[in-house]
Amino acid sequence: MVEQWTISEIRSKLLKGAISAKELIQELLSYIENHNSYINAYLTITAESALKEAEEFDNNRKLLEEKPLGGVPIAIKDCLCTRFIRTTCASKILENFVPPYDATCVEKLRKAGAIIVGKTNMDEFAMGSTTEHSAFGPTRNPWDTDRVPGGSSGGSAAAVASGMAPCALGTDTGGSIRLPSFYCGVLGLKPTYGRVSRYGLIAFASSLDQAGPIARTVEDLAILAEVISGYDPKDTTSVKKEVPRFSEILGTPVKGIRIGIPKEYFQHSIDPEIERAVEESIKVFRTLGVDFVEVSLPHTDYGVAAYYIIAPAEASSNLARYDGVKYGFRSPTEKPDLMEMYLNTRAKGFGAEVKRRIMLGTYALSAGYYDAYYIKASKVRRLIQQDFLKAFEKCDALITPVAPLQPFKIGEKLEDPLALYLVDVFTLPASLAGIPGMSVPCGLSSRGLPVGFQLLGKYFDEEILFRLAYAYHREIAYSPQIAILS
Amino acid sequence: MKYEAVIGLEVHIQLLTETKIFCGCSTRFGDAPNTNVCPVCLGMPGVLPVLNKKVVDFAIKLALATNCSIAPVSQFARKNYFYPDLPKNYQISQYEKPIAEHGWLEIDTQNGPKKIGIRRIHMEEDAGKLIHDESKPVSYVDFNRTGVPLLEIVSEPDIRTPEEAAQYLKTLRDIVVYLEICDGNMEEGSFRCDANISLRPMGSTELGVKTELKNMNSFKNVQKALEFEIRRQSALLDRGEKVVQETRLWDAARGVTVGMRTKEEEQDYRYFPDPDLVPVVVDKEWIDEVKNTVPELPRDKKLRFMDQYGLPEYDAEILVSDRHLADYFEETIVRFNRPKTVSNWILTELLRELNQRECSITQCPVSPERLAELLQLIDDETISAKIGKSVFEEMFSTGKSARTIVEEKGLKQVTDTDLLEKVVSEVLEQHPKEVEKYLGGAEKVIGFFVGQVMRKTQGKANPKLVNELLRKKLEEKRSK
Numbered sequence: 001m002v003e004q005w006t007i008s009e010i011r012s013k014l015l016k017g018a019i020s021a022k023e024l025i026q027e028l029l030s031y032i033e034n035h036n037s038y039i040n041a042y043l044t045i046t047a048e049s050a051l052k053e054a055e056e057f058d059n060n061r062k063l064l065e066e067k068p069l070g071g072v073p074i075a076i077k078d079c080l081c082t083r084f085i086r087t088t089c090a091s092k093i094l095e096n097f098v099p100p101y102d103a104t105c106v107e108k109l110r111k112a113g114a115i116i117v118g119k120t121n122m123d124e125f126a127m128g129s130t131t132e133h134s135a136f137g138p139t140r141n142p143w144d145t146d147r148v149p150g151g152s153s154g155g156s157a158a159a160v161a162s163g164m165a166p167c168a169l170g171t172d173t174g175g176s177i178r179l180p181s182f183y184c185g186v187l188g189l190k191p192t193y194g195r196v197s198r199y200g201l202i203a204f205a206s207s208l209d210q211a212g213p214i215a216r217t218v219e220d221l222a223i224l225a226e227v228i229s230g231y232d233p234k235d236t237t238s239v240k241k242e243v244p245r246f247s248e249i250l251g252t253p254v255k256g257i258r259i260g261i262p263k264e265y266f267q268h269s270i271d272p273e274i275e276r277a278v279e280e281s282i283k284v285f286r287t288l289g290v291d292f293v294e295v296s297l298p299h300t301d302y303g304v305a306a307y308y309i310i311a312p313a314e315a316s317s318n319l320a321r322y323d324g325v326k327y328g329f330r331s332p333t334e335k336p337d338l339m340e341m342y343l344n345t346r347a348k349g350f351g352a353e354v355k356r357r358i359m360l361g362t363y364a365l366s367a368g369y370y371d372a373y374y375i376k377a378s379k380v381r382r383l384i385q386q387d388f389l390k391a392f393e394k395c396d397a398l399i400t401p402v403a404p405l406q407p408f409k410i411g412e413k414l415e416d417p418l419a420l421y422l423v424d425v426f427t428l429p430a431s432l433a434g435i436p437g438m439s440v441p442c443g444l445s446s447r448g449l450p451v452g453f454q455l456l457g458k459y460f461d462e463e464i465l466f467r468l469a470y471a472y473h474r475e476i477a478y479s480p481q482i483a484i485l486s
Numbered sequence: 487m488k489y490e491a492v493i494g495l496e497v498h499i500q501l502l503t504e505t506k507i508f509c510g511c512s513t514r515f516g517d518a519p520n521t522n523v524c525p526v527c528l529g530m531p532g533v534l535p536v537l538n539k540k541v542v543d544f545a546i547k548l549a550l551a552t553n554c555s556i557a558p559v560s561q562f563a564r565k566n567y568f569y570p571d572l573p574k575n576y577q578i579s580q581y582e583k584p585i586a587e588h589g590w591l592e593i594d595t596q597n598g599p600k601k602i603g604i605r606r607i608h609m610e611e612d613a614g615k616l617i618h619d620e621s622k623p624v625s626y627v628d629f630n631r632t633g634v635p636l637l638e639i640v641s642e643p644d645i646r647t648p649e650e651a652a653q654y655l656k657t658l659r660d661i662v663v664y665l666e667i668c669d670g671n672m673e674e675g676s677f678r679c680d681a682n683i684s685l686r687p688m689g690s691t692e693l694g695v696k697t698e699l700k701n702m703n704s705f706k707n708v709q710k711a712l713e714f715e716i717r718r719q720s721a722l723l724d725r726g727e728k729v730v731q732e733t734r735l736w737d738a739a740r741g742v743t744v745g746m747r748t749k750e751e752e753q754d755y756r757y758f759p760d761p762d763l764v765p766v767v768v769d770k771e772w773i774d775e776v777k778n779t780v781p782e783l784p785r786d787k788k789l790r791f792m793d794q795y796g797l798p799e800y801d802a803e804i805l806v807s808d809r810h811l812a813d814y815f816e817e818t819i820v821r822f823n824r825p826k827t828v829s830n831w832i833l834t835e836l837l838r839e840l841n842q843r844e845c846s847i848t849q850c851p852v853s854p855e856r857l858a859e860l861l862q863l864i865d866d867e868t869i870s871a872k873i874g875k876s877v878f879e880e881m882f883s884t885g886k887s888a889r890t891i892v893e894e895k896g897l898k899q900v901t902d903t904d905l906l907e908k909v910v911s912e913v914l915e916q917h918p919k920e921v922e923k924y925l926g927g928a929e930k931v932i933g934f935f936v937g938q939v940m941r942k943t944q945g946k947a948n949p950k951l952v953n954e955l956l957r958k959k960l961e962e963k964r965s966k
Contacts, residue, residue: 081532094531101525103532202532207761235534236764314761317564320575321529325627336623342568365566365756374758 002027003163003482007072007220010166014057014064014071021054021064021071021115028073028117032164040139041159042118043078044086053115067113069227074109075165077156078119079126080211081200082106085116089202090134091124093322093329093349103200104235105169105211105228112227117165120155124351125319126176126204128152129423130413133353138410141183142483143449147407150183152176156214157184161450163482167215167224171201172437173208174307175403175427178454181214181439182402185450185483187221187469188214192460193434194239197232203318205311206237208431216480218470221438222246225462244463250470255289257464260395264300265426270404277442277451278401284475285399285468295391295398299383303429304421306384309364309377310432315354316361322349356417385433388456397464398456400426402439406449430456438465440472441480487724489685491716492693493645494605495708497658498636499668500612500676501544506633507611508535508578513635515674519617519628527633529573534762537562541635542766544667545585545609546776548637551661551783552604554589559767562609562760567753570627571614579638580608581757585766591661592785593653602654603642610636637667643682643693648712652705655679660784664809672704679708684729685719694719695729699743702736711736715743787812795825804833810847814854821858824865831861835875839882851885852878860888867948873897897946903955906939906947910955913938914963925964932956 002024005013013019019027029047036042050073057064057071064070076082079089081099083106088094102110110116123133131139131154139154141147142162149158153170157180160168170177172190181188189212196211203209213224229243261282266275282292324330324345331344350358364373391398403423413420430437436459441452455465472478506513509526526533549556563581589604612634617626639658645651659677662668670677684696699715702708714736719729733752734743782790784806791802791812806812811832818828836857840850860881864874869892880891892898913935914921924931932953939952 079532087531089531097531099525099530099532101530101533199534200532203762205761234536236536237534237762313758317566317576317756317758320566320568321531321573323568323570323575325570326528326573327530338570362756365758367754367756370756370758 003031005166006217006480007069007166007215007223010072011070021057022051024071025050025054025073025115025117028165032117035162035164038140038145039142039158039162039164040137041120041155041162041164042075043088043090043121043134043136043155044119046085046116046118049085050115050117057113063113067111068223069109070113072114072167073117073165074114075118075120075156075159075168076106076116077122077153077168077170077211079122079171079202079204080106080169081202082116082119085119087119087202088136089125090122090136091322091350091354092135093345094202095135095329097328099200101200103211104197104232106200108228108230109169109224114227118159120153120159120168122155123152123176124354125202125315126152126171126173126209127315127353127357129175129179129420130410131155131158131180132410132414133351135351140410141407141449143185143444144407146409147449148183148410150180150403150407152180153188153214154180154184157181157186157188160184160186160214160216161483167213167220169211169224169228170214171204171209171211172427172431173204173210173311174431175424177212177214178402178427178437178439179423182441182452182454183407183450185441185444185452186214186216186439186480187218187441188212188439189221189225189462189465190430190437191225191229191462192239192436194237195229195241195243195436195460195462197230197235197238199232199234203314205314206318207314208307208311218250218466218473219247221469222250222466225466239460241460246463246466249463250466252467253289254285254467254471256291257397257468258291258293258395259285259468260293260295260391260398262295262297262300262391262398262400264297265400268404268425270401271406273445273447273451274401274404274406277445278399278453281440281442281453281472282399284472288471288475290468293395295394297384297387297391297429299380299387300425300429302380303384303432304425306377306380307424307428307432308360308421309373310381312357312361313364313374313377314361316358316365319350319354319358322346324349353417381432384429388429388433388435392458396458396461397468400454400456402426402452402454406445406447406451426454435459436462436465438462438469440469441478442476443478488688489716489720489723490688490690491646491648491712492643492684492686492696493648493651493712494643494682495641495645495651495654496680496682497639497641497655498678499639499662499670501541501635501637501667502669503538503540503544503635505538505540507538507541507609507635508633511633517630519626519630522630523632527573528629529575535578535760537763537766538635541609542585542768542772543776543779544635544665545607545637546768546773547665547667547780548639548662549586549589549607550773550777550780551665552586552589552591552607552639554586554604554607556586556768556773557583558769559583559765560585560608561765562763563757564760566756569613570625571616571629571632573614573629573632577611577613578760578763579610582759583765584608585768591654591657593650593657594785595650595653600650602644602650605640605642607637607639610638612636643684648709648716651681651712652709655705655708657785660807664781664784666809675703678703681708681712683712683715683719685716685723694723695731697729697731697743698733700733700735700746702738707736707738710738710741711743714741718743781809784809791815795819795829797825797829801826801829801833804837805829808847814847814850817854818858818861821855822861822865824861827861828857831857831878835878839879843882852881856881856887863888863892867950868892869897870945870949873945903951906943906951906955907959909939909942909947910935910952910959913942914956914959921960921963924960932960
């Protein structure tokens with residue numbers, strides 16, 4: 001039962017006293033216990049602190065009433081720091097790392113009354129599109145447990161899709177919220193870069209990383225986005241901009257909104273069911289009075305190349321701090337030798353994909369290659385930004401597929417990193433430009449796998465994405481299903 | 487062959503901010519290890535740097551004082567290298583876009599003033615400190631210094647001799663101390679210097695192969711290391727050998743430089759713009775705001791003191807060596823406008839008292855007003871200069887004003903003619919022999935009489951008046 005509930009259902013049941021916060025958490029915890037073993041969505045389950053926090057709400061009704069998310073369980077991706085809760089980034093190197101601080105977005109959720117039930121699996125340091133690159137085993141897609149849930153926020157998306165959490169936080173660097181949300185049939189928002197503080201988000205690529213919500217309904221997604229957004233003096237790249245009340249503008253009519261269809265996104269070989277889902281949704285939007293216009297984003301094809309220079313370059317530097325000196329894993333050495341300690345620690349502490357990207361990034365920043373790689377990629381990035389700015393002169397939002405492929409089998413592409421990188425082809429450009437993007441589910445394909453589409457908006461215009469997604473779901477009478485677990 | 491040295495200096499100064507450059511931790515020196523630290527300066531996962539505005543203020547201040555142009559937009563960059571005292575394994579510094587460039591400062595050389603170009607000034611964070619256990623193969627790391635703000639000042643290779651190098655450093659240090667952005671302490675490492683030096687045949691305009699010298703912790707050592715390096719490189723070139731481009735460490739104990747690593751062994755720092763920090767935007771308003779806090783610089787002040795107050799260079803140099811001493815001087819002048827007299831008093835009496843008590847001019851118990859009052863008392867002959875000196879000591883130890891001391895101790899000069907006439911008559915009566923001598927033409931005896939009168943008046947008699955009265959009385963005797 002509890003696995004089906006949305007945030008507003010949970011809130012109304014708690015406020016009516018239909019269920020106590022403790023009962024709710026207990027029920028959810030036992031549901032998680034039954035299903036997590038084969039989905040592997042959670043790396044850490046915080047039963048004790050969750051129950052304690054729930055009791056506090058039961059003992060203090062005023063608190064429950066005042067806090068907008070009072071008593072609402074949430075799952076947090078394991079690259080977001082949680083005070084006194086182990087935060088691993090799904091890496092051996094941080095296996096036992098317990099931060100003494102909360103990420104700002106986590107702190108905001110706690111202040112709003114949310115109860116953290118656990119930390120979710122991911123590709124190690126968020127590097128991957130399948131959640132197979134976790135030091136603690138892959139997460140399985142709840143719709144077909146042989147298949148990948150997408151990544152890197154696969155644990156969060158799978159938890160929400162399977163009912164192991166009503167909502168979750170993920171992070172998105174090149175599609176890491178949008179792709180798993182798509183593959184798991186839930187909603188996921190990557191906010192505008194600068195909308196949500198990055199403080200406490202363990203950096204993969206600082207100029208791209210952004211935390212965002214994952215949920216089963218547009219309303220829930222909007223409530224979470226409202227709570228976690230806003231300027232943070234601890235992150236100078238966060239932007240001083242008022243946060244709209246996303247949850248209050250959902251019903252605004254979408255008639256007259258103009259959506260652009262970027263032709264480059266449809267020139268790829270796309271899974272026909274995915275393409276059909278986008279086409280069908282366009283039809284639905286037309287009936288709502290939305291106008292469509294074809295636009296061009298000519299540098300789309302360079303996105304993957306630029307991303308796989310910039311992100312690894314930043315990562316190679318961001319991950320340098322994991323050296324065995326101060327915290328985290330330290331490999332024993334034969335001799336008391338600093339270099340040996342560094343080499344062993346990093347060789348054993350990092351997984352293959354992380355090491356691959358550190359190598360890539362180190363190479364791209366090296367003397368003699370910096371201009372040819374990093375600088376060139378930065379120029380491409382600016383061209384991609386300009387593509388979007390130009391397109392948005394003609395339209396208010398864009399519609400695209402989220403990925404060219406439906407969820408594939410676990411292990412299927414593990415030996416071919418390049419093929420995996422190409423899964424991100426439709427999500428990377430928005431990350432490089434810093435614009436907001438949302439994954440919107442349509443339902444299930446003939447194979448019983450989720451399909452959906454991606455909406456992209458102008459800088460700081462998450463509002464239009466919420467309005468469009470809400471209108472679409474209302475029009476098709478979308479009702480979120482919990483992946484049926486065998 | 488005769489060679490010319492081409493020298494450029496890189497100076498790192500530790501800034502006197504209360505807090506670190508990217509977090510709120512204290513910059514205090516000497517605290518217990520790892521007590522002034524937080525997740526940010528420890529480089530823990532997920533934390534982010536936030537720039538301390540004061541550091542930019544200080545950088546702008548120095549840029550203005552060294553005639554640099556200030557970049558409207560500058561950028562932090564990451565300098566990547568692994569070392570246990572560097573928690574993130576990269577140092578946040580500036581690379582392609584430093585805060586200030588293209589400046590100069592003027593130094594005094596044997597051949598008159600000389601301009602030395604400043605190539606760039608940039609902001610960066612300091613690293614921590616390793617402490618090695620000598621008895622066990624264990625090293626400890628103290629992160630208290632991690633994130634203490636630094637400015638790096640890179641000169642153009644305009645310096646030609648070790649003396650000029652020392653002079654440049656002295657001038658630069660005087661400036662940063664004057665600006666109150668750094669304490670200028672070279673031994674403790676808050677003012678550090680590396681040097682680049684190459685030789686070329688006299689008259690040539692091409693640059694030779696340079697070496698970089700490190701580990702010099704005083705002006706004298708910089709000068710000595712450069713002198714040694716000139717000899718070493720000259721000898722190599724004379725023998726037809728080549729100078730190897732390398733970093734060399736100065737060994738002060740042995741008085742030699744020792745090769746540390748060659749160019750091939752240099753690290754590739756893989757600089758790139760730090761994505762965690764937005765570009766630093768400095769507008770005219772900000773510069774103007776800082777401009778108001780830039781004081782007159784030591785060299786300008788020295789020249790002005792010589793010109794305006796007619797002071798000798800020696801006096802001016804000492805007075806401006808400390809900004810507060812110079813202020814003290816000028817505040818005294820306002821109330822007692824005899825610059826040379828004031829300078830003499832400050833250079834001898836005041837500095838002696840300060841040195842004895844080991845206190846700085848800012849802690850001086852005698853205010854400029856009070857010094858001026860004392861000098862006025864001497865000037866208008868209320869007290870003699872000699873008594874003035876003992877009054878000054880008294881002022882220092884008691885904190886009382888000169889006037890109070892003079893009154894309490896009855897030190898006022900006796901200028902009462904009737905009283906003095908009586909004393910003079912007494913003295914002359916008591917020493918008839920000396921009177922005879924005087925009348926016999928030995929006029930020098932007058933000094934003896936003055937001494938006697940002073941004794942009888944405990945030194946309080948106005949010597950000028952005593953002289954006059956003595957002569958008058960003695961001449962009277964002569965004409966009798």
